[in-house]
Amino acid sequence: xxxxxxxxxxxxxxxxxxxxxxxxxxxxxxxxxxxxxxxxxxxxxxxxxxxxxxxxxxxxxxxxxxxxxxxxxxxxxxxxxxxxxxxxxxxxxxxxxxxxxxxxxxxxxxxxxxxxxxxxxxxxxxxxxxxxxxxxxxxxxxxxxxxxxxxxxxxxxxxxxxxxxxxxxxxxxxxxxxxxxxxxxxxxxxxxxxxxxxxxxxxxxxxxxxxxxxxxxxxxxxxxxxxxxxxxxxxxxxxxxxxxxxxxxxxxxxxxxxxxxxxxxxxxxxxxxxxxxxxxxxxxxxxxxxxxxxxxxxxxxxxxxxxxxxxxxxxxxxxxxxxxxxxxxxxxxxxxxxxxxxxxxxxxxxxxxxxxxxxxxxxxxxxxxxxxxxxxxxxxxxxxxxxxxxxxxxxxxxxxxxxxxxxxxxxxxxxxxxxxxxxxxxxxxxxxxxxxxxxxxxxxxxxxxxxxxxxxxxxxxxxxxxxxxxxxxxxxxxxxxxxxxxxxxxxxxxxxxxxxxxxxxxxxxxxxxxxxxxxxxxxxxxxxxxxxxxxxxxxxxxxxxxxxxxxxxxxx
RNA sequence: GCGCCUGUAGCUCAGUUGGACAGAGCAACUGCCUUCUAAGCAGUGGGUCAGGGGUUCGAAUCCCUUCAGGCGCGCCA
Numbered sequence: 202x203x204x205x206x207x208x209x210x211x212x213x214x215x216x217x218x219x220x221x222x223x224x225x226x227x228x229x230x231x232x233x234x235x236x237x238x239x240x241x242x243x244x245x246x247x248x249x250x251x252x253x254x255x256x257x258x259x260x261x262x263x264x265x266x267x268x269x270x271x272x273x274x275x276x277x278x279x280x281x282x283x284x285x286x287x288x289x290x291x292x293x294x295x296x297x298x299x300x301x302x303x304x305x306x307x308x309x310x311x312x313x314x315x316x317x318x319x320x321x322x323x324x325x326x327x328x329x330x331x332x333x334x335x336x337x338x339x340x341x342x343x344x345x346x347x348x349x350x351x352x353x354x355x356x357x358x359x360x361x362x363x364x365x366x367x368x369x370x371x372x373x374x375x376x377x378x379x380x381x382x383x384x385x386x387x388x389x390x391x392x393x394x395x396x397x398x399x400x401x402x403x404x405x406x407x408x409x410x411x412x413x414x415x416x417x418x419x420x421x422x423x424x425x426x427x428x429x430x431x432x433x434x435x436x437x438x439x440x441x442x443x444x445x446x447x448x449x450x451x452x453x454x455x456x457x458x459x460x461x462x463x464x465x466x467x468x469x470x471x472x473x474x475x476x477x478x479x480x481x482x483x484x485x486x487x488x489x490x491x492x493x494x495x496x497x498x499x500x501x502x503x504x505x506x507x508x509x510x511x512x513x514x515x516x517x518x519x520x521x522x523x524x525x526x527x528x529x530x531x532x533x534x535x536x537x538x539x540x541x542x543x544x545x546x547x548x549x550x551x552x553x554x555x556x557x558x559x560x561x562x563x564x565x566x567x568x569x570x571x572x573x574x575x576x577x578x579x580x581x582x583x584x585x586x587x588x589x590x591x592x593x594x595x596x597x598x599x600x601x602x603x604x605x606x607x608x609x610x611x612x613x614x615x616x617x618x619x620x621x622x623x624x625x626x627x628x629x630x631x632x633x634x635x636x637x638x639x640x641x642x643x644x645x646x647x648x649x650x651x652x653x654x655x656x657x658x659x660x661x662x663x664x665x666x667x668x669x670x671x672x673x674x675x676x677x678x679x680x681x682x683x684x685x686x687x688x689x690x691x692x693x694x695x696x697x698x699x700x701x702x703x704x705x706x707x708x709x710x711x712x713x714x715x716x717x718x719x720x721x722x723x724x725x726x727x728x729x730x731x732x733x734x735x736x737x738x739x740x741x742x743x744x745x746x747x748x749x750x751x752x753x754x755x756x757x
Numbered sequence: 758g759c760g761c762c763u764g765u766a767g768c769u770c771a772g773u774u775g776g777a778c779a780g781a782g783c784a785a786c787u788g789c790c791u792u793c794u795a796a797g798c799a800g801u802g803g804g805u806c807a808g809g810g811g812u813u814c815g816a817a818u819c820c821c822u823u824c825a826g827g828c829g830c831g832c833c834a
Contacts, residue, residue, distance in 0.1 A: 234773060237780085247776065250814075260814075285777045286814065331834070373834065398833095491832050502760075502830070509832040516834060544761055545829040568762080571827085578768090612770070615762065617827080619769060624783085628796060631783060635796075643794060650793045690773070702771065705782080716789095716798040735793095757796070 202682070203244070205275045206291060207231045210246055213271040222266050225255050233291075235683070242282065242290035243298075243679065250287040260287025295675060299666040301682040305737040307661070313684050313744045318359030318692065324527060325351045326461075327538035328450065329366040332442045333377045335404055336449050339540060341593035342618065343569045345609035347538045348455045349697040350567075352748045357692035362532070364459040365450075366523060369439060370467065371516060376400065377442075378435030382420075384409035385434070389421045408441050449594050454602060454750040466522045472514060475522040475557075476507060484556050494521070499552035521553040528559055536695065541568040541615065565695060568615045575621045600625040603751045607634040610701045610749060633705050634751065637742060640708040642757040643715060644739040651721045651732055658736075659729040668730040673714045677738065680707055684741050688748075697749075704745045711738050 210231045217223040229251045233244045249264035256263055264283040271281065277297040282290040305312045327347025330340045348363065355361045368374070380400040383393050388409055395401065412434065420430045450457070466472050476492070479485050484495045490510030494517075497504050507518040527535045539546070547566055554561040574581035574591055581591060597605050604625040611633070612618045630636045651658070669678070687703045690696075720731040743753040 234776080237773090237777075241777070245777090250776080254814075288777070333834095368834080371834085489832080493832090506832045511832080513832090515832070541762070542828060543834085546834095547761085570762080616770080617763080621769085621783095630796070630798095633782075636782095639794080639796060643797085647793045654793090686773090694774080699771090699773090702781085709781080713798060715793085716795090719792070721793055757794080 202277070202293070203233050203686075206244060206278070207233055209271060209273060209275065209278070210248055210267070210289070213267050214248065214252070216270040217266055220270070222270070223252065223256060223263070225252055236288075236290065239676070241284060241288070243293040244291040245284075245288045246291070247288060249283075249289055253287060263287065264289050295670075296667065298675060298678050298682065299669060301678060302666060302669075302733055302737045303661050305681060305740055306733065309740055310744060310747075312740060313688050313748075314356050314358070315685060315688060315692075316358045317689060318354060318357045321358075321533040322360045322362070322531060323354055323534045323536065324362045324364055324530070324532045325354070325536045325538070326364045326366055326527075327536075328446075328455075329368075330446065331368045331373050332439050332446060333373050333400060334402060334442065335445050336593040337590045338572045338574065338593055338596055338620070339569065341453065341596060341605065342572050342609040342614070343538050343540070344450065344453055344455050344593075345606045346567065346569060346614050346697060347536075348453075349606070349610055349700070349749055350536070350538075350691075350695060352750070353688060353691045353697055353700065356688055356748060359692070362459060363455070363457045364461055365457045366461045366463065367443070368463050368516065370464045371519075372513075374435060374439055377438050378431055380405050381408050381412065381438040382431060382434040385412055385420070386425075388413055389418050391421070393425065404442075408438050411441060412437055445594075449592075449597070452597060452602065453593065454606065461523070463519050463523070466519050466526070467514075471526060472518055472522040475525050476518065478525075479521075479556060482556060494552075494556075496549045496552035496556075499555040501548040501552045505549050517549065520550065524550060524553055524564070525557055528554070528557075528563065532563070534563060534565060536565045536567060538567045538569060538614075541570045544568055567695060570615055570617050572609070572618045572620050575619055575623075577623055578621075581622075596620075596622075603638070604632070604634045606749055607701060607751050610698050613696055613698050633701070636712075637704050637708045637746065638752070638754055639757055640711045641739055641742045641746070641753045642755060644711075644735045644742075645755040647720050647735055648732070648739075651728070654721060656721065656725070656728060656732075659733045664729050664733055665726050666730055666733065668727050669734055671718075673710070673717070674731075674734060677707075677710055677714060677734065680710060681737055681741050684745070700745060700748060704742065704749075707738065707742060707745075 211228065214223065214228050214231075218225065218228070229248065231246055231248050233246050236242060236245045249267060250260040253260040253263045261283055264287050268281050268283065268289065277294050279292040279294045282292070284290050325347050328336070328340050328344050330336055336344075351361045351363050376398065377400055380395075383395060383399070384405050386393050388406075420428070423430055476485065479494060484498060485507070486493050486495065491506045492508035493504045494507050495504050505517055506515050507521070508514055524535075537550075550566075551561040551564065554564060574596070600608075600622060608620050608625050609618070624632055625634070628635055630639070648658070657663075669675070684703070687699060691699050718731065720735055721728050746753045
């Protein structure tokens with residue numbers, strides 16, 4: 202609906218220019234916005250105010266000149282008004298608004314699907330937690346944001362790949378294997394010391410016990426240090442943890458297209474290849490026995506090590522190969538979702554892309570701020586000691602997947618999030634998940650009631666939508682009609698949280714409407730019209746929730 | 758010290774990318790069920806948009822600066 206209106210305004214301006222009524226050289230982009238207040242119409246534009254200074258005329262006068270030449274080619278505009286300092290307010294014909302309901306019911310689950318991303322490939326890489334421990338709630342937030350964003354981009358027409366990067370080699374994995382190994386020996390009664398930087402969580406013991414069950418005590422008397430069997434421990438531990446991660450991810454409703462192994466980058470010599478490519482560009486140098494990448498030449502604070510002086514590679518070395526791979530795979534946009542504590546990493550990754558000759562705008566990074574859990578208004582302690590953190594699993598088990606996903610999306614991702622466990626569990630309207638789902642279930646019940654009374658469900662030809670003439674009804678219709686715009690905004694700004702706000706708003710106008718008006722009554726035509734409205738509301742709630750992967754119950 | 762993020766109602770946060778008198782949900786008070794789900798609704802109070810300066814016809818939004826909080830500044834991830 203927006204674009205045709207923009208064109209009408211634009212054509213009027215062009216016409217004015219052609220007739221010498223306006224002398225501007227270039228026409229500013231015409232921006233339509235939805236005014237905050239209803240009396241200002243359905244859309245408004247500040248075009249006249251932008252043009253006015255260049256014309257040396259008053260904005261309202263310019264608006265008048267433009268409106269004199271405006272031709273409504275769509276036939277959906279009721280009137281134009283000049284208001285305030287020079288806004289042009291646009292009022293859409295109500296009949297046209299009502300027809301949106303037919304579109305919604307007709308398109309059903311496809312309402313809200315767009316084509317703006319058509320032909321473009323986007324990769325969203327998220328979670329990517331090291332397989333050295335179970336997923337915690339911070340990962341959960343990243344998963345909710347990444348997966349929902351991917352769903353939204355998909356709805357917007359992009360081809361989306363969801364990817365998890367597994368750090369399945371390197372020092373941390375090695376320490377994991379060592380930790381389990383030592384724990385195994387302890388279980389067998391050997392008195393071994395645990396170094397400071399080893400993993401100590403309860404889960405290490407779980408893995409060690411599992412190892413013991415499967416493989417017995419055959420390594421009971423091996424030498425400490427780096428015995429042959431260590432590789433077996435490393436492999437076993439990592440596989441075990443990965444299986445937990447996969448299970449938690451799946452139960453959280455996320456389905457990755459690709460699990461990308463860091464190790465394969467080395468197996469395929471891509472790390473070496475990337476480094477030699479950089480070398481050929483003259484941005485690599487040796488110092489103190491290490492190999493450095495001159496990232497400062499590309500906006501970073503300091504240069505970074507790729508190969509340590511003990512010959513081992515830093516994670517940064519594989520990251521550059523990985524990001525090079527991402528681009529080589531032909532994505533138009535790559536989105537990395539990182540914990541906010543990694544923000545210092547951004548400039549060095551951008552440096553890589555620039556050094557390799559790519560436009561680093563292709564990379565978008567979303568930072569996920571910390572989550573603090575509250576129970577009865579009191580923060581749940583976590584992260585104090587090693588191994589003492591709240592896992593994603595615990596939260597899913599306690600509050601359920603629906604509330605968990607929704608709550609992670611109630612704030613924009615780079616803001617701290619307070620997650621109230623009691624609120625998330627509450628089956629009451631102050632819980633926004635409940636409130637939205639309840640609107641859906643309520644409508645399902647109305648439909649059921651209508652059917653029980655023998656009322657045939659309304660169809661497109663069998664309905665008089667002009668009976669929906671109350672303010673509340675128009676405002677519901679307009680909110681429903683804006684759903685595709687919300688999807689577009691979320692997709693372009695990469696901010697999925699806007700969807701949760703939208704759904705709360707929709708539920709918040711439906712409930713009062715329900716309370717005030719009877720849908721199914723003896724007035725059959727009116728009942729059908731209202732039922733039709735309700736079906737449209739139900740459809741949009743369901744479509745919105747499904748992007749969040751939150752269920753839309755028929756009965757509550 | 759340098760860099761990034763944050764600062765909006767008592768609390769938790771939105772704010773359409775610079776627009777029209779600053780919004781919502783909690784919490785607090787006051788009301789509403791012989792009707793399709795009261796698991797709901799209606800009403801009331803509540804603000805120096807951290808402070809100061811600047812740009813602009815117009816600023817919570819952009820620039821500078823001060824203050825407060827968080828994070829980062831490793832041949833860790």
